[in-house]
Amino acid sequence: MGTRYLESLFNPTSIVVLGASERADSLGGMVLRNLMGGGYPGRLLVVNQNDYDDVHGVPCVKKVSRMPFTPDLAIVCTPPDTVPKMIRRLGEAGVRTAIVMTGGMSREHSKTGQPLMFSVREAARETGIRVLGPNTIGLMVPARSLNATYAHMGAIPGKVAFIGQSGTIASSVIDWAFARGVGFSYFLTLGDGMDIDLDDLIDYLAQDSKTRAILLHIEHIPNARRFMSAVRVASRTKPVIAVKSGRVPESEWLPYELPAGLYRTDPIFDAVLQRAGVLRVDGLGQMFDALETLTRMRPLRRESLAIMANGVGPGVLAVDRLAHSGGQLASLSQDTIEELAQLLPQYWTRRNPIDLNYDASPELYARAIKILARDPEVSNVLVMYAPSLTEDSLQIADAVVEAVKGTRLNVFTCWLGQSTVMDARDEFYRAGIPSFFAPEKAVKAFMQHINHQRVQRLLTETPESFTDHFADHSRTRKLILRALKAGRRHLSNREAREVLRDYGVATIDTHYCDDMEEVIEVFSVERRPVNVTLIHEASCHPFLEQRTGRGRYKATDHDLNSEAAIMDACRSLMEEYRRHFPESGFIGFAVQHAYQHVGGIAFSVGITRDANFGPLVVCGAAGAQINVATDRQIALPPLNMVLARELLRRTYMFKLLQEYSFRPEEDIRAVSETLVTLSQIVIDIPEIKGLEISPLLFNEQGTVAVDVAIDLSEQPGRPIIQPYPRELEEWIMLPKSGRRVIIRPVLAEDEPAHRVFHQKQSPESIRYRFFQFRKHFSREDVAQMVQIDYDREMVFIANAPREDGEGEETLGTVRVWTDADNLRCEFAVMVDDKMKGEGLGAALMQKMIDYCRARGTVEMVGNVLPDNRPMLQLAEHLGFEVTYNREEEVMDLRLVLNEPEKEWQRERLGAASH
Incomplete structure (x- = not known):
């Protein structure tokens, strides 16, 4: 939903409390007393159907329609069945934000058959009012003397924001923090979170200069993609520390369908929070210990x-x-x-x-x-x-x-x-x-800092590129579409191997046989020891053991070196299959040469899909003697080599690989490459629902897949972190030199070329871009420029082959930062000194303008030094409105991309321009 009207929530100049009375047990009365006791300086009003003249000395009216003014914030404490109607009336009266403290709305149902809280959301969306709750403890902004809660005590002012999902836990946090002398910039709970959600609040706090750290108590994450995007922005500028409750199935508040191959949801949240740059701690005590070290100790x-x-x-x-x-x-x-x-x-x-x-x-x-x-x-x-x-x-x-x-x-x-x-x-x-x-x-707090x-x-991190991100895999795409069109929800064993080979993953040469006689024929030709695997319909699905619980099922016999041994093995495998999978149709046998590998080192890697968090890359141990599910670690795609190695490092098998491999670094790299490839497969082909390679072994060239299974779904699974938008690449020809240049989104791999690009520019060009002279750009500086969230910002770079033929060089760059509501974006552009006059700056700017306009961004703004005549001329050519800002001594540039559709958008843009 974004940060629309959240300023009215956090900084209201007037408040109305609905349902307050002077009864000792009145929820609204408690809130009103806290507002008054905290010294709230704004205007107060009460709405109560009993038509009191006043409540605790605050003026009272009987109905919302009789309010003598339109308050910025309404606090609703009326009975559950009245809340949807109250929200609708408040929205129609022009109130921008409301806090619904009434509880029980997830259990009480409306006439539509849904819980009442959904009726609250519907009323809010139809009238435009923003709603915090229902079932929230409320909101504190201590620096503004705002205590709009029913908590037993107030918080002291500080620089830490706390967002919780439980009112009772929040009450204990206030007590705990007060005893430790920890103050808050903002303190609130989401409750049921039917409108204002965790990501909206994080977006607001990320931009708030008064908040230096954010504490989160999380029970669930409804909108994973929005959450990930918001937190990644916030955690780059301030510490974000989170406690996630409901770590085991017995304590989960909401039922959760486990993805194939996983037996707990908690590792998923571990992976999500780690990828977002969030420090996860085990409890409230650790939260404050970590806060102390992160905010008081240096890096x-x-x-x-x-x-x-x-x-x-x-x-x-x-x-x-x-x-x-x-x-x-x-x-x-x-x-x-x-x-x-x-x-x-x-x-x-x-x-x-x-x-x-x-x-x-x-x-x-x-x-x-x-x-x-x-x-x-x-x-x-x-x-x-x-x-x-x-x-x-x-x-x-x-x-x-x-x-x-x-x-x-x-x-x-x-x-x-x-x-x-x-x-x-x-x-x-x-x-x-x-x-x-x-x-x-x-020591625990110190390790949390680490x-x-x-x-x-x-x-x-700047990832290491090892493969062509832009190779053509149309053959695999057609194979998948044919299977889906035929109504199939999995690939055959042979087809799954074709997918891996198309992406450069080596597989064991395999012969497919319909019966035992064909297996013996293959052996008689090869005359080498073979492994024989029985294939049936259920075995074509990934994570078979986790799905069925039949961990003792034997599907393969190894090192068979005679016809008699093969016949015995085929009969034994058939008996195993009929005993464990009588309902699964028999398909045939797969015959492979017996492979040699370092004993005990075998990996199970693959892809699974979570209903909320989308595709997940998994890695861990393989083998009948190991608890595969226990070692299975999780990461979110897209992956690069650094992230893949970090995923591998968390597994038990990583330690075995380091200790027993004859060439550990080469094998670690090979497994990491496979993980990156799996990440790319699921991005390229989102219809792949599950994929398992088990076991993944090693040969002289790297890794080799022994067995593979792939599941499909008609519903594409999209990563919650937006991958590289390949469709935005564009080749252009520069008119003056005729040089061919690609304009494309930046990749993290561009860091070395990007650093060279900045270091070779003239002092004047650096001053025009950064408004100051800079002699040095560290690896960390440039890494932040190229490591972007494509959901929130965009950087287009112009690259061309180097004149000496050694790789590519960066010739220009343009970037925009877009606010959480996609209202306004701010641009910055820079072109190599030797490319001035080539029209490259105009091409980059037009590319960015077209991109932002297509995204629905309302306007683009920027600042230019008054003596930067070339940029000012380009801006006028592109249609920017140019004005002089006396206070900042810069030229303000503004370009309308789309007309604002809603009143709040016009208000926000109008306020920002003054």
Whole structure:
């Protein structure tokens, strides 16, 4: 739905409460008292059918139609059956936003037979009013003295936004945060989320300068694509931390149909949040611990940790938790060890963790920190203290705070205990140093910081290109369409192998036989040991074991080297098939040469489809001796080599591959290439519902697929992350030089050429583009330019073969950023200095204008320096309205692409232009 009218929700100048009375148990009365008690400065009104003169001193009218003014926000606390009617009347009266606190609307039904909450959504859509809820605790904006909730206490102002889906959990979060001194910029819950949804709120908060971090409590994600797009934008600029409840089937609030090959939904949410750059934590306590480290600690230069304490015990506890969490201890340099040895007892262990002894003084703590600060191998330090009779905890805290100043270290502390260390913890809080009560919590928070940086790196990694993204696969496309036209919902084993071969995935040579006699004929010709597999209708579907639960079913006999052995094997396989799959039609036998591979290293890779999150790429172990489903890891397409390797790294089989493969790096690359190929297959052919290669083995050239099965669906499955829009590619001929140039959307693989493009431009061109002189563009800078979300932004680049014949070079680029409501986009364009006068800038701008107009964007805007005459002339040629902005000392450019269709669009654009 976007951010339409959300400003009226978060910053209302007037509020009406429907259903408030002075009864102690009146929901509306509680909300009204919180509004007044919080010091809300705006105008208040009550609507109550009992026709009171006032409620708690606030004027009251009997009906919505009698309101003396049109409020920005309505808070509805009336009985469930009245709410749809109230929403309709409020919308017709011109009220822009409403909070529906009434509960039970998911259980009570209307005359249409649907739950009442759907009638609320229908009324909102017909009248244009935005609705938060039903069944929400409400909204707090502490900095604006707005407490529009029925919560037992208010929140303190701060820089953190919290969005929840449960009112009772939200109440405990307020209590918890207050005790920790955490303040909020916004605090609200979605309730049933019938109109205003999670993605709408994230879009708003991503643009809010007063919000530095976003906390999410998620029970379900109704609109996966919108959520992914919104969160990816938000997480690039501020930390997003999420708790997802309902991790096991027994605790899921809404019934959820599992995708084929998976036995739990939780790994799907793991994959979604990781790909969105979100740090997922296990509970509310961890949420605030992670918030403390992410907002108070600097980015980590290393992932190792040095630990120091006034005793052995605390250090051992911290090391145990670090090892359990997959962290690593920092190695101390020899110089550091020698310096510390001069301060510590002779029996010191001379290694990390550092035991300062029980009587460690403030001076010793400070000197130890200074020594570690000089060690190039040490970046992060956990400083711990256990209360003792010999030293004062506050004095040691003061010494630590002073010692940390001016160092490059990331320091966080753990003052064990409670009653005697509170002053010390307050001192750390005032100094901006994270502090924790227990070693386990401190180390967990540190590891969360590491995990957050890892998922952030996945957003900006430059992938390695290994294959032609634009190869012609029309043959496979025709094969799929023929099968669907014939009414089939799966491919035969032979057809599935053809699909893989068409995409460059090697398969074991296979002979298909109708009966045992044909199998023996194949063997008599080859005279080599063979493997024989029985094929039946059910076996043509992927993830057979997970579908049927018949994990003991034997479909293949291996290393058969005589006719007698083959006959026995065929009979045995037929008996197995008839016992386990009597309803599945027999198709025949598949005969393959017996393959040699490193024992135990076999992968199951494939594609499955979730009803909400679309296609998923899966990877894990294969084999009868391994719990395949337990090792199965998930990633969202599209994948590149970096993302594919990260998916592979999470599997147990990755560790075996590293340890037992004769060439681990080559094999890791080969599996990653296969995963990227599967990702491309499901993007190119969205009718593929499921695909499983099991096992995937290795030969001299890379990976080889032994068996494959493919399911189809007439309903295409679209990835929730928009893949590369190939249809936007266009070749042009430059009129002056006759040079042939391709204009296409940017790919992450363009990072090296893009960096060279920026580095070779003149200082004047750089100033015109970035409004300042820049001498250096880091890999991270340029990676952010090319790693884009095609749903939210677009970058077209002009590429051509290099004159020396070595690859391609970037000659120009144009980009737009579009707001969440697709109202306005802002452009920036830059052309290589040597291409000036070729018309390339005009071609790029026209390409972008046409694209944005086709998307329905209402207007395009930009800023140009007054002395950038070539760009100003091009803008006038393209039809832009050009005006001088005295405040910013730039030229404002504006081009109407489409006429606004709705009043709110005209209002928003009008307000933005003033």
